[in-house]
Amino acid sequence: MSTRKATSRIILHRRDHERLTQLTTRWLSIRPELADALLLKLGRAKLADQSDCTVQIGSTLVYDSEGGPRRKVTLVYPEQADISIGAVSVLTPVGAALLGLTTGDRVEVQGNDGRMRWLAVVEVARREGAVDLEAP
Template identity: 35%
Template sequence: MDNNNEAIIISSLDLQRIEELLEQPQYRDAAGTASLRAELERANVLDPAKMPANVVTMNSTVTVEDESGGGRREISLVYPRDADSAANKVSVMAPVGSAMLGLQVGQSINWQVPGGRALRLRVVDISYQPEASGELHR
């Protein structure tokens, strides 16, 4: 399944917080902001309590597989203040982070890495999702 043309699923809390981020001067005109806004505008917005456990939400920890042969990696999708590449914490404002938001287990995204190499990343597992853990207002 490819997410490139499907509406993402996002919680109302994540939507509110990301929209607030996008209004901050450092993100308002940043690269990727327009595409993230477009995804948010067509997203299916759910109450956090109704979020399916197989959807990547903010602060989720997921295992992604590089379908191009690059193995698996566990990453956490976080807000910019918590981003830490050494700890595999990817900001939602980074292009790969914004592309992962709202993906479901089994869905894939195409991703260009620096240097022009193309990756196809598939979500294979969500080991932690705040909503599924009852942390609805984290």
């Protein structure tokens, strides 16, 4: 499978961007390094009323992890997170790293254990009502 390093510009649903900005701001005192990185990502996001096949809140995706198994997960808000069913919070290192990526993107992420590893998005399932958008 060919992959490409994630670009600096991401596409986010307008509604998700607003809620994530508020949520992340509250997390500045809890996990400042994660909150800062996510706020930077949100700051460079292109906003859309509908999103294409990029990883958004509610997206189900498959990714490969350096040194780990292929995983199928759904990106969710923290209150919906349940790793036993593959529901990964956007306010985890992996969840924040995957937000806004598309099939073929890869990103380096620091896990909760402090180790750096590459994640590569293999597939992003289309959210209902999504349309294709071209990113400039």
